[in-house]
Structure formats: structure tokens, C-alpha cells
Amino acid sequence: MSAAPTPAPRSGGLVGVLALAGIVAALMQTLVVPLIGDLPALLHASASDASWVITATLLAAAVATPVAGRLGDMFGKRRLLLASTAPLVAGSVVCALSSSVAPMVVGRGLQGLGMGVVPLGISLLRDVLPPEKLGSSIALMSASMGVGGALGLPFSAAVAEHASWRVLFWVAAALSLLVGVLVHFFAPTGPVAPSGGRFDALGAVGLGGGLVALLLAVSKGSVWGWGSATTLGLLVAAGVVLLAWAFWELRTRDPLVDLRTTARPQVLMTNAASVLVGFAMYAQSLVVPQLLQLPEATGYGLGQSMMAMGLWMAPAGLMMMALAPLGAKLSAARGPKVTLAVGSLVIAVGYASSLLLMGSTWGLLVVTLVCNTGVGLAYGAMPALIMGAVPLHETASANSFNTLMRSIGSSVSAAVIGVVLAQLTTDFGGHPLPSEDGFRVAMLIGGGVGLAAALVASLIPVRPAPAPAVPAEEPAPAAETAA
Structure with missing residues (x-):
């Protein structure tokens, strides 16, 4: 039995609610960054054990995102959006009350379980919005992840410097609860897949x-x-x-x-490009904060505090939101394939500019602005490409799998860039630090991966939308002749 239809959603309010959900989800990922160095002392644990506070969220999100997508297709995206806010609230509360590493890891794992809100939100938009508003809304929703990351760093640093670290998690719990309330009152039910399939x-x-x-x-x-x-x-x-x-x-x-759907050339190539964009996006977010915070005495560090670093990084995340309407217009005019390729090229240009601009805070600001402009364009195009190639009842599952591909790209980026910076070091007061050459090599790798993403995007075989209408008309004359 289908649910009673919800009044036609006001697109501005619905997109705003879902964008807030994406911002809160992204905030969870950057929440503990200012605390990384202090976690062992705060939780009475070794540095190795404390690192699980980061890893637990990554692992839980990787597992939960495709599961949430499939359940959203089966039982409704709104219902799963509401369900996803519950572990965000519970995990934040557990973290706020933690005094040792074990409950903190559990809380961070619970927060990871709620990371499916972005692909679920994008899929709900496809279900309920008119086509003329869908492109810009998807681009804005996709950009919310950048805004969350941008706001998360300075906010977390300010709280960590001037208040108890537990305040971070209480605020996260309150924001997650607010998202749940807003989704309950403003998100429409949307269609539910008619199939009576079982959960795998x-x-x-x-x-x-x-x-x-x-x-x-x-x-x-x-x-x-x-x-x-x-x-x-x-x-x-x-x-x-x-x-x-x-x-x-x-x-x-x-x-x-559905691997057969995933193997369709348009979906497969988009997911391949997503892995590369995820890699390229994350590489600069690993390099630039370190350059900003390393001591000036190194000759290439810029000596900024954690708070100042967050403020220098914030405009780049906000740029993703500002560029969302432009990306939507480009996709409407030229197709999301072009937008994805252009975005990837812009990322590569941002990395190339770093070879000249790494020596100042303003230069690094330009680098991050250019790179995140490309990321905003690319992230807004990916869901459009995926949804243009899958049936409506697989939208959430396909979008969640695409989100997973981006996360895998980011994880591989962290490993590769970590190895590069660990191998190319310089001695500073008896302590090994990543060298300037190490940072340059890391940025060159990011630029190369951006170019690779643009190449893959250019090869995506986009299925023409009007094609199915033509064959349906052709049998009629034959029938008339036979008569």
C-alpha cells in the first residue's frame, strides 16, 4: 500500500533540509581533526589505539552507505534518512560522555553509520522534484559535503581551544537531532520500490x-x-x-x-572517475593543512595555528556551494559528462598552480579555491550521470555505491600521500618532517590523478535520453501495410 501523498514539496525548503543533513554528516568527519594530537592524553590510550577514533568512522560509513541505499530503495528514502539520524545522535552522545578509547571508538562507529544521508537525500530529490529543478538541487546537495568540511575545521579548532572538547560532540548531537526533526516534518515520503524482494x-x-x-x-x-x-x-x-x-x-x-546495472558502461565509467576524483580531492586536504601549520623555520612552513589553518581552508569548502548553480547550468547545457570532465581538469589546474603558489598563505588559498571549484563541479555531475543510467527503484542503491567509490578513492589517497610524505623527509631539530619536495611530489600526484579523472570522464558513453521513443513509432506503418 502506497503512503498517502505528501503535498508537493517546496523545493527550496526540501533542498535546504537535505543540504543541512549533508553538512552535518561532513561535520562528523572533520570534528576530531583538531583533537588528533591530544586524543592519546584525553583518552588515556596510546597513539596507535587513539587512531581508531578516526578509522572506526571510515569503516562504519563504508559498510553502512550501500546498505542504507538498498534499504532506502526498498522501504523509502525518507524512512532511511530518519533512521540514519538516530546513530548520528547516539554516537555523538556516546562520544561526549566518553573518557576512554573503547566507548569513543564505539561512538565514532555509530556516527559512521549515519553517513548514508547524502546519497539518500540526492535520491529523494530525484523522486519528488520536477526535472527543471533537479540539476541545481543535486549540485547543491552534493556541495554540502564541502561546506560541512569547511565549517568543521575552524569550528572544531575554536571549541577545542576555548572550551571542553566534549562540547563538540554535544553540538553534533543537537545538530543531528535537528536534522531528524526537519526531515520528519519537511521531507516527503516519495515512491517506494514495488518489488517484494528481500534484503540481501x-x-x-x-x-x-x-x-x-x-x-x-x-x-x-x-x-x-x-x-x-x-x-x-x-x-x-x-x-x-x-x-x-x-x-x-x-x-x-x-x-x-545490482552488479549488472553497475557494469553498464555509463555507471561503470562514472564510478571509475569517482574513485579518481575522490583521490584528487583528498590529496590537497592532506597537504595544505600541514604546509600551513609547519613552523616558518623550516623554510616552507607558514607557521599558522590550528584555528588559523581552519579559517584559511574554509573559503574553499564554501566555494563548492557557490559553484553549484554554475555546475547545474553547465550540465543542463552540455550534459553532466562535460561538467565532470571540466571539474576534473580544474582540479588538475589547481594542483599545477601549487607549484608556484606554495610559498604563502594567500597562494595556498588560491590553490584550495581552484581545486574545490573543480571538486564542486565534479561532485554535482556524478549523481546526475548515475541516475541517468539506472531505473528509479535503484536510485539510492546506485548513488550509495557511487559515494562508496569516492570514499575508497579518498582512503587510497590518504595511504599514497602518507607514504610519499613519509619517504621524502627532512630533519628539523632532530625530528623528521615531510620535506618541501615531498609536498611538491604529493601535489603533482594529485594533479596527475585529476587529469586521469578528466580522461575517464571524457570516455563515459552517455545514453541519449530520447532514443527509446523512436522505435515505438516504427511498427505502425508495417501493420497498416499488412492490413
């Missing part, structure tokens, strides 16, 4: 297990050693489990992820 629990376990093994190896490889038995064992296990998962998904009646 075994597929969820298989995908979760494979992703956990893969991301653990990628995120902890530099600590455990890339050639260690633990790292190699996890990589092998990830390969075996994910292959077995794919075999199961291709043979089960109601798969968690």
Missing part, C-alpha cells in the same frame, strides 16, 4: 567484510608496515571476500548491489 543480508555481510579488510589494510598499512603479514593478509582476504561477494550478487535474486 549475506550480500551485506560479504561486502562489509571485504570493505573492512580492504580499508583496514589501506588506512593502517603505514603503521603496520606495507609488507607486514597483517597488511598483506588483509589485502588478500579483501580480494577473496569481494570476489566471492560478486559471485553471490550475480546469482542471488535480490542483490544488495
